[in-house]
Amino acid sequence: MESSRSIAGYVSPSAVREFKMLSPAANKKAPVLWRYTTEKPADDWFKPEFDASIWKEGLSAFGASPREQTAWKTPPVWIRREFEIGGEKLNAPQLLAHHALGAEVYINGVLANKMTGYTIEYQEYEISSAARATLKPGKNVMAAHGFHNGNQQLLDVGVVDPQPPAQGK
DSSP: OOOTTEETTEEOGGGOOEEEEEEOOTTTSSOOEEEEESSOOOTTTTSTTOOOTTSEEEESOEESSTTSSEEOOSSOEEEEEEEEEOSSOOSOOEEEEEESSOEEEEETTEEEEEEOSOOSSOEEEEOOHHHHTTOOSEEEEEEEEEOOOSSOOEEEEEEEEEEOOOTTO
């Protein structure tokens, strides 16, 4: 990952002041609709052209506690959704994620970040330069694979773009 603010892909929330939501996570807006499956999909499940129309639909976040919108009680889960970006210039898009025991996140078919460990709140993570380069005006696809060990389950992810501080602040 490329950032002087990152440690293993994690970006300190205090390093960024305001964000533009490119693809909201459930903590920043009403829950977001995703396609998901708990059965191992085809190897190309994360690519933009993959047809996930037979997958179930569920609202984020995915997990086992009452606060999550969609129940997830199996070891893995695979989720994907489309999101739109306007034509504005992007600063340095990042992932905003909450996960238990790790997740792999792809943007437009390219690995954006492989997160390990667990989080107790939403955190920002760097997007790989290769995945960041695929972000474009119009339709984009985000896909994620979440893991757990039976004790903890949670997966939610969004894309944010930090905004420069307002003049005079």
